[in-house]
Amino acid sequence: MVHIMKTTAKKSTDKPRRKRSDVYEQARREMRDEIQKWLESLPEELAEDLKQLFKLLAEAEDPKAKSEIAETINELLVPSSLLVKLEEQFKLSAADAAVRERLTDYRKKVGKAIKKHRTAKKLSQGALADLAGIPQSHVSRLETGVHVPTHVTIEKIAKALGVCPSQIDPGFESVEPE
Numbered sequence: 001m002v003h004i005m006k007t008t009a010k011k012s013t014d015k016p017r018r019k020r021s022d023v024y025e026q027a028r029r030e031m032r033d034e035i036q037k038w039l040e041s042l043p044e045e046l047a048e049d050l051k052q053l054f055k056l057l058a059e060a061e062d063p064k065a066k067s068e069i070a071e072t073i074n075e076l077l078v079p080s081s082l083l084v085k086l087e088e089q090f091k092l093s094a095a096d097a098a099v100r101e102r103l104t105d106y107r108k109k110v111g112k113a114i115k116k117h118r119t120a121k122k123l124s125q126g127a128l129a130d131l132a133g134i135p136q137s138h139v140s141r142l143e144t145g146v147h148v149p150t151h152v153t154i155e156k157i158a159k160a161l162g163v164c165p166s167q168i169d170p171g172f173e174s175v176e177p178e
Contacts, residue, residue: 049135050076071150072134076141107145110154113168115143117161131160 042050050073057069118128118139125143129136133156141147142157149157151165154172158165165172 045137046076049137052135068152068156071152072138075147075150075153076138103148104145107148110149110169111143111145114139114157114161117163117167118143121161123161128157128160132156 053069053073053076057066057073060066060069114128118125123131125139126136129139132139132153134153138147138153139157142149142153149169151172154165154169158168161168
């Protein structure tokens, strides 16, 4: 009888709750839908860059080259504007907003450093892109702080400019350029 009372009491106080996996699945669906909307509205230039990068990825045989191409694709596919939309949609906390603000500051500082070194070398964005092996439009997006560069991209740009990666991103350990 005690067991029946405990079971009855438990049932009367239990509130229906969504399973954690249901919440994650709903968030995943909403994120997927938001990403799909964003992909459908891609500017033609960015779509062309992605098409070229996916072709290079399919043709690449070297695992390191594949990884670098995949990272560049990721940089292009996850722009700050999409992150802002997702943050607003999921109402991230003030701490998350502070992180986003620091990331924006970081993107702008790195972009200014790239532009400073590029113009000091009297290089166009296209020339730097050719030397670094990345699309010119990606150099533009990095310089304007639209994208967050990966470590691989910073290394490529630093090597192309003949500077240490730490001169572009102070978070890099100082290493002499090759």
